[in-house]
Amino acid sequence: MNAKFNASIDADDYYEWAIHKIDSSRIEDFTATLPILYRIDSNETVVSKPELDEVIRLTSLVAERHSNSKYLDGSYLLLGKARLFKGDFINASEVFKYVNSNHKSEEYQNKALIWLMRTYLESNDLNKADEVSKAVVNLDLSKKDKADFFEIKAAYHQQKGELALAAVFLEEALKTMKKSTRKARAHFIVGQLYADLQRGSLARTNWKAVVKNKPTYDLEFNAGIELLMLGSGLGDNANANFQKMLEDRKNVDLKDKIYFKMAEAKAQQGKYTSAIKDYSTSIQLATNKTQKAGAYLQIAEIYYSKLQQYEMASKYYDSTLFNMNERSLNFKEISEKANSLADFVKYRNVLHMEDSLQNLAAMNPLALESKVEKMLKAEEAEKLKQIKEAEELAKEQENKSTSGNSGSSNPNSWFFYDQVSLTRSRTAFIRNWGQRPLEDDWRRRDKEIGSISFKIEKGIVGQDDVEVDEEAAAKEKEQARKMAELETQKQAMLSKIPDTPQKLAQSKRRQEEAYYQLGKIYRLQFNEIDNAQKTFTTLLQKFPNTDYEQEVLYFLALMADNKNSNPYRSALISKFPLSTYARQLKRGSVEINADTESNAERDYAVLYAEFKNGNVAAALEKAEKGLYDYTGTSLEDKFAMLRIMLLAKTDKTTNYRIALMDFMRSYPSSNLLPQVSGMLSTLSKNK
Numbered sequence: 001m002n003a004k005f006n007a008s009i010d011a012d013d014y015y016e017w018a019i020h021k022i023d024s025s026r027i028e029d030f031t032a033t034l035p036i037l038y039r040i041d042s043n044e045t046v047v048s049k050p051e052l053d054e055v056i057r058l059t060s061l062v063a064e065r066h067s068n069s070k071y072l073d074g075s076y077l078l079l080g081k082a083r084l085f086k087g088d089f090i091n092a093s094e095v096f097k098y099v100n101s102n103h104k105s106e107e108y109q110n111k112a113l114i115w116l117m118r119t120y121l122e123s124n125d126l127n128k129a130d131e132v133s134k135a136v137v138n139l140d141l142s143k144k145d146k147a148d149f150f151e152i153k154a155a156y157h158q159q160k161g162e163l164a165l166a167a168v169f170l171e172e173a174l175k176t177m178k179k180s181t182r183k184a185r186a187h188f189i190v191g192q193l194y195a196d197l198q199r200g201s202l203a204r205t206n207w208k209a210v211v212k213n214k215p216t217y218d219l220e221f222n223a224g225i226e227l228l229m230l231g232s233g234l235g236d237n238a239n240a241n242f243q244k245m246l247e248d249r250k251n252v253d254l255k256d257k258i259y260f261k262m263a264e265a266k267a268q269q270g271k272y273t274s275a276i277k278d279y280s281t282s283i284q285l286a287t288n289k290t291q292k293a294g295a296y297l298q299i300a301e302i303y304y305s306k307l308q309q310y311e312m313a314s315k316y317y318d319s320t321l322f323n324m325n326e327r328s329l330n331f332k333e334i335s336e337k338a339n340s341l342a343d344f345v346k347y348r349n350v351l352h353m354e355d356s357l358q359n360l361a362a363m364n365p366l367a368l369e370s371k372v373e374k375m376l377k378a379e380e381a382e383k384l385k386q387i388k389e390a391e392e393l394a395k396e397q398e399n400k401s402t403s404g405n406s407g408s409s410n411p412n413s414w415f416f417y418d419q420v421s422l423t424r425s426r427t428a429f430i431r432n433w434g435q436r437p438l439e440d441d442w443r444r445r446d447k448e449i450g451s452i453s454f455k456i457e458k459g460i461v462g463q464d465d466v467e468v469d470e471e472a473a474a475k476e477k478e479q480a481r482k483m484a485e486l487e488t489q490k491q492a493m494l495s496k497i498p499d500t501p502q503k504l505a506q507s508k509r510r511q512e513e514a515y516y517q518l519g520k521i522y523r524l525q526f527n528e529i530d531n532a533q534k535t536f537t538t539l540l541q542k543f544p545n546t547d548y549e550q551e552v553l554y555f556l557a558l559m560a561d562n563k564n565s566n567p568y569r570s571a572l573i574s575k576f577p578l579s580t581y582a583r584q585l586k587r588g589s590v591e592i593n594a595d596t597e598s599n600a601e602r603d604y605a606v607l608y609a610e611f612k613n614g615n616v617a618a619a620l621e622k623a624e625k626g627l628y629d630y631t632g633t634s635l636e637d638k639f640a641m642l643r644i645m646l647l648a649k650t651d652k653t654t655n656y657r658i659a660l661m662d663f664m665r666s667y668p669s670s671n672l673l674p675q676v677s678g679m680l681s682t683l684s685k686n687k
Contacts, residue, residue: 011058018048031294184215293323314341515539554581
């Protein structure tokens, strides 16, 4: 009994307290669909490290001193959970495997498997998590274990982006959950999942169920807002209800969330400018990074998806990542999008800059200096305009944030709490009255305050004139500084102008690279086919001998309406028949049969004989023909390898290097790859 009533009970208490501390320190992100299970983050669980360490110590004591105790299974399970929440996934999984394999209690074996599945999910090993899931689904589980299993199963599908399955399994978990905050949260998430799936009636049912299951105030409040948006639609009724919520004193700490939902409603109506303003107000009012990240993300999505203003989107995605938890489900996706946008903005700016510089290079020197000066002044004016707009927006948001609070006083509005006003008034007093001690009848001391003698005594006579002179001097100094700064900027701009053939060639090379990169981003990152096609065709028109011609023709061929017959496909195959891209296109349209393989073997044997006999020119011609004719056969990589070995015997070093690199890209699973890699390494060393 000592094991049960000492170490075991204490370990249970420490574990419950550890989980409570972790949950209490966490801020729910209601700006997005909540995670069914929060990912275990060592930065978050550090708050409960002392308790988890104590759980590990106490459960280890039970195992050492009471090896025959009937409470041993529970202690081992608790040990595994403690290791899991400390982020020690490897040791946690070993403990759960041990309990499942070595302990007699079927109940604890089942629990161990369920927690093993959770461990694999946390370590992103989704395949193993699925394997364990298939083993658990057929077990006879208790109600509590069913709730745990189906909740983890739902989290597994949410992590994979399978929202419908996540909703179904979480509903299964709800069937065996007792009325609790956990159940209220699960109902809220099911509602969110169904809303994402455009299943409004099912979302409504679950959001209504939130209030019946001991929700936190935040859960109840957000469920109410979601129901409000469903019930009122997106018209005037919704706006009126939002205004009432803003004016309600008990919602003073929730205004950031109300403005967020107001913005969401406006965005759904297509009122994007107004939505951005409300999201910005939400950011200003937010007291935690989670809320800010959600609002920044929504603004970024509007600029990206709706307005196609990629430079603005890039800035807001960066702000999102700065405020976002790296363990968030969509952190990686947002990070990749932010990187793509940063690259897009960089290359688009390069394109515009080089185009402007080339136009400037064509101007005469006098007109050039004047033009550059005008450009710089216009740029400065635009910056000042943006600053003014930002200040006006901040003022508007401040007015919004204080609206609805007329009944409550703001202590900072009292004159003596305003340090700026206080300092100004103190300075004005000294100018008029001088430094005076705080005493009765200070106005009547010795002299008449307004008299000239008093002013002479205090050194105030002529002070106004001095100040005017100083102000004029300061203005003149500032004007000189601005002129010098403008001249520095002008010279910097002039130094960038491609005014020699060499500089012009470098400028055009940067443009060529920018067109190529922008085309790829449009196609691969943004999936904007029209813009990708326009960008790639412009590249080919402006730079007909571009180094990127093969790849650009390949992209254009794949984007064409008729993929099997289009001018880009024809040009690629006729101009670059041996390229990776030409062979890739051919693979998709060539049918390989036994006769083709037989012919390939026959021609390869002839080719190899030519190679052994030292007939390099004839063998190289046959190798290139075979590589093209037998694309897609099992001998394709051997034809490519023999071609490489023949090129090594010629003086075509560039072609040899290209062939080696082409092999590395085209045949990553070939057993000849190590040999080719070694040849490329040797070539690089001898370069």
